[in-house]
Amino acid sequence: MGETDTGSVTASQQDWLAQLEAESRGKQKAFMDGIAAKLGRPRVTTAPAHPFRGAPDFWNGFEWPLEERIERFTDNFRSVGGHVERLADMEAVKRFIAAKATELNARYAVRQHQPELDALGLEAAMPEVRFSVWNTDPEEHWTARAAEADIGVVLVDHAAAYTGSLTVLSSQDKGRSVSLLPTVLIAVVPVERLHTRLGEILVRFDAAGRQGLPAGIHFISGPSRSADIENDLTIGVHGPGIVYALLVGRQ
Template sequence: MNEQEQAQRQFIVNISQRLGRPMPKTPPEHPFRGAPPFWKEHTRAIAADPARMIAQFIECWQQAGGEAKSFPSLDGLRTFIVDTATEMKARAFIRHRHPLLDELKLEEELSESDWTVWDGQRPEEMKNKANAADIGVIVADYAVSATGTIVTMSSADKGRSVSLLPPMLIAIVPASCIRSSLGEVMSQISAIGMERMPAGIHFISGPSRSADIENDLTIGVHGPGIVYALIFEDR
């Protein structure tokens, strides 16, 4: 037993003693796990109606100060991103490596800009590129309509910095990834299994903000201040 494990044993034994019983050997019965039943029923009803979920997601995202729009086709989505980026005079982009983004071919449309596709094999370069980028582009793994949240999970192709360092974030949200409650995403995460757990799972609900100076709302304090959630109606 190493030092850390010994410290752990002492620490835990003390807790068991204070609780006045030996430590349970089997998992304790946990009858109140997760959200109350009425909430699960409520969100299940919303989940049955995809259009309602999209509308709810857009409303919440906008209330938090983000921009949201839904697109029935990839062409419409592509045009919107190109127009927005041009209007913003964005020069440098960094994006996740993702089939949907490959298919969008934004690099061809915005060929005069500097594009970086995330590559976990070149960490230092990625860090510098993400820090210098004007816009980060990602595809969300999930979205939650009840809270207006997008979820992104880190991997070799999906750096955490992409959704964090540039002043502007564009997140493409496939409609099939939208869930009605946080709980539905949580159970998906539980089911991933220890071997394949991503190191970073990030729930993002709008632009970076602070009210620390005299309660005055400031946008874009450390993370992106401009955030677009663009829904692609893939179903």
């Protein structure tokens, strides 16, 4: 029985692949040359220079004062169907959430396991609502609890006025399902976390490096919206259909 010349087969395959690549590149060159000819100019074959990286200096230094940040965020968030309330303190936040739960006839709610939300005492203030605190029971099916919830309550990590965006990070105590699955989302936004530009938020993640990144970074700009090819807009298909941003402090 004859031996198989593995080296010859491999060399033959490499030659065949090289031939295919050469043919592909030749077709690509002919295609691009044809476009350049129709445009009446020579084809660009070298990459353009990029002397600048990132946002220009004037944009990095751009910042609105706090009251304008609040006004711009409010306008932008409301323009896409979100709701914004300006509240003096966390006690006002508790009253708002309790009143909204009564108005919506809510029966189930889920919230992040955060010290600021723990201190609100929502469970005592709303005994008629079954409140689940994320990841406090290892036997619980937390995604299911969030999916059945009428209301989800989160503490926002950052917000950007220019884009009307909330930034919510995921961690062991801050499951992404709390903001993604309930019918209504109530996002508590301390005003000191409200920035002018989205870049002010993104640069923090860059500075933290790969090892310092959270499990998830979620940008929320109003209620869930989805449109088909005929531009029929539907609200609440892939997330909460109602979103409240509660701007808290410095009134």
